[in-house]
Amino acid sequence: MDSSIKTLDELKEFLYRAMQLEHATIPPYLTALYSIKPGVNQDATQVLRVIVVEEMLHLTIAANILNAIGGKPDLVRPDFVARYPAALPDGETDFKVGIQAFGREALATFLKIERPAQRPDHLVGKDLIYRKTPPDITALASHPRHEDLHFYSIGEFYSAIAEGIKYLEAEAHEAGTTIFTGDRSRQITSEYYYSGGGELFPVTDLKSAQAAIELIIEQGEGDGGGIYDDDDHELAHYYRFEELVKGRYYQKGDQPGHPTGPHLQVDWEGAYPIKENLKVGDILEGSELREAATAFNTRYGEFLQLLTRAYNGQPNLLLEAVPMMFEFRNMILELVRNPLPGHPGKNGSPTYEIPGGIKQPAVARQAEVNA
Amino acid sequence: MNSRFEPFLGLSVELTAFSYFDLLGTGLAERYLATLDTVVGSEITDALLAAFTALPPPESEARIHAVRTTILGSELLGDVARALIKLWYSGTWFELSSAWTERFGPRPANTTFVVSPDAYIEGLLWKAIGAHPPGAKGQGFGSWAFPPKIPAPAPGPKPDLTPLPLVFKELDQRHDEISASTDAR
Numbered sequence: 251m252d253s254s255i256k257t258l259d260e261l262k263e264f265l266y267r268a269m270q271l272e273h274a275t276i277p278p279y280l281t282a283l284y285s286i287k288p289g290v291n292q293d294a295t296q297v298l299r300v301i302v303v304e305e306m307l308h309l310t311i312a313a314n315i316l317n318a319i320g321g322k323p324d325l326v327r328p329d330f331v332a333r334y335p336a337a338l339p340d341g342e343t344d345f346k347v348g349i350q351a352f353g354r355e356a357l358a359t360f361l362k363i364e365r366p367a368q369r370p371d372h373l374v375g376k377d378l379i380y381r382k383t384p385p386d387i388t389a390l391a392s393h394p395r396h397e398d399l400h401f402y403s404i405g406e407f408y409s410a411i412a413e414g415i416k417y418l419e420a421e422a423h424e425a426g427t428t429i430f431t432g433d434r435s436r437q438i439t440s441e442y443y444y445s446g447g448g449e450l451f452p453v454t455d456l457k458s459a460q461a462a463i464e465l466i467i468e469q470g471e472g473d474g475g476g477i478y479d480d481d482d483h484e485l486a487h488y489y490r491f492e493e494l495v496k497g498r499y500y501q502k503g504d505q506p507g508h509p510t511g512p513h514l515q516v517d518w519e520g521a522y523p524i525k526e527n528l529k530v531g532d533i534l535e536g537s538e539l540r541e542a543a544t545a546f547n548t549r550y551g552e553f554l555q556l557l558t559r560a561y562n563g564q565p566n567l568l569l570e571a572v573p574m575m576f577e578f579r580n581m582i583l584e585l586v587r588n589p590l591p592g593h594p595g596k597n598g599s600p601t602y603e604i605p606g607g608i609k610q611p612a613v614a615r616q617a618e619v620n621a
Numbered sequence: 622m623n624s625r626f627e628p629f630l631g632l633s634v635e636l637t638a639f640s641y642f643d644l645l646g647t648g649l650a651e652r653y654l655a656t657l658d659t660v661v662g663s664e665i666t667d668a669l670l671a672a673f674t675a676l677p678p679p680e681s682e683a684r685i686h687a688v689r690t691t692i693l694g695s696e697l698l699g700d701v702a703r704a705l706i707k708l709w710y711s712g713t714w715f716e717l718s719s720a721w722t723e724r725f726g727p728r729p730a731n732t733t734f735v736v737s738p739d740a741y742i743e744g745l746l747w748k749a750i751g752a753h754p755p756g757a758k759g760q761g762f763g764s765w766a767f768p769p770k771i772p773a774p775a776p777g778p779k780p781d782l783t784p785l786p787l788v789f790k791e792l793d794q795r796h797d798e799i800s801a802s803t804d805a806r
Binding site for chain 1: 640641642643645646647648737738739758759760761762763764766767
């Protein structure tokens with residue numbers, strides 16, 4: 251099939267999925283970050299903090315692109331928050347990204363999320379990869395029209411978006427119009443987004459849209475497989491995580507996979523032993539832990555509602571979102587420090603089951619796209 | 622977790638009027654038990670835990686009375702229990718009074734000290750007053766325009782716990798007595 255984007259509605263749905271994808275990395279990174287015990291793993295804490303903040307930036311950038319073409323960011327759509335573990339593409343197979351404590355296993359997953367994936371020669375020019383995803387699993391970065399067709403990598407998913415924008419804008423241009431018809435006042439700029447992983451610029455035309463997509467790809471995978479971005483000052487996420495695994499920092503001039511900078515210390519046991527992919531239903535009914543996990547989910551749902559309003563014309567509401575995120579830190583810390591009743595040696599965790607978060611049937615989404 | 626941890630937590634719940642979840646949520650319970658062992662020694666700590674275990678059943682008048690007489694009112698255990706309350710609330714071990722050390726002997730580690738940087742941050746006092754520890758647990762840029770996000774506990778005592786005012790009343794009384802006796806000397 252032809253996987254390219256041919257209509258504006260389709261492009262909007264792709265951008266919705268880009269927001270879903272960017273958001274999906276936040277709960278795993280955030281949980282791993284706050285699972286780290288106080289006083290240890292300062293390098294890892296710093297790396298995770300920088301990366302999770304940049305993922306929030308990516309979420310906002312995707313919202314800017316969607317707004318630029320007249321779309322409506324919707325973070326409260328029932329399928330917006332992934333059900334963990336969720337499936338992400340990793341070449342010809344997929345892998346599961348879940349909620350777990352900081353440790354070797356979590357880092358292995360994080361490296362897969364950010365891996366600069368280039369197709370091997372024998373697959374170059376081939377189409378999407380067919381892979382059946384069980385109905386209860388959120389398949390991130392899949393094709394909106396065809397649930398079982400997946401991109402080879404996140405980079406490829408974004409390339410499809412970039413090409414779609416270029417194609418549709420050229421088509422519109424020929425007809426004497428543009429796809430960038432969005433209300434400029436809905437753009438989130440650095441005025442409302444202070445110190446959040448990079449500068450936010452308004453997306454108003456093809457050039458700024460392409461720059462926005464490039465920023466997302468470069469911060470994650472690096473610039474064409476290089477370890478730094480194109481300004482040569484910021485290390486890509488993949489290589490930041492790799493520094494932790496290798497116990498050594500990268501420095502200018504290093505080759506991928508061979509950091510030669512100062513050594514760093516990682517305490518692989520220095521995290522609370524949270525139960526992986528915990529669900530509220532697994533927590534003893536009537537316990538304070540269950541109450542706290544539910545309260546967290548409710549608050550997180552309110553946070554997504556606030557973001558939705560902010561991305562739909564009330565950017566000043568983002569200022570209110572900041573203290574809310576710090577509130578999450580306090581709530582998560584309490585959850586991960588409390589033992590999980592009935593699971594000796596395991597602690598609690600946020601579950602990110604957002605009220606109303608039921609997977610929409612693929613058919614309904616397809617109808618939406620065609621409408 | 623050893624067999625002393627459970628009674629230690631139970632005692633702490635009773636003394637602080639905060640819940641198990643809140644106390645475990647500080648991440649400091651084990652360290653505070655260790656602090657007791659370090660400062661007053663494991664024998665006195667065990668005596669305190671034994672006094673707690675021997676209390677009449679919860680939610681009875683007799684229990685509240687016994688907490689006052691056998692723990693807070695005990696010459697040996699009272700000051701230690703009050704220091705433990707202050708430890709939970711402030712993250713600081715406050716040196717036991719000279720009256721106590723004269724009676725039961727000095728302890729080398731019995732000085733006023735902050736247990737750890739996170740002990741200051743996780744002090745229950747911040748939760749009790751619904752505020753943030755100054756200089757820590759920041760809420761981010763511009764957040765001072767909004768109310769604090771640490772919820773104060775619901776007004777009124779929790780049903781199955783020793784009412785907080787009682788503990789504080791005891792604390793005040795004891796404090797006055799100690800000051801009076803110290804001043805007299």
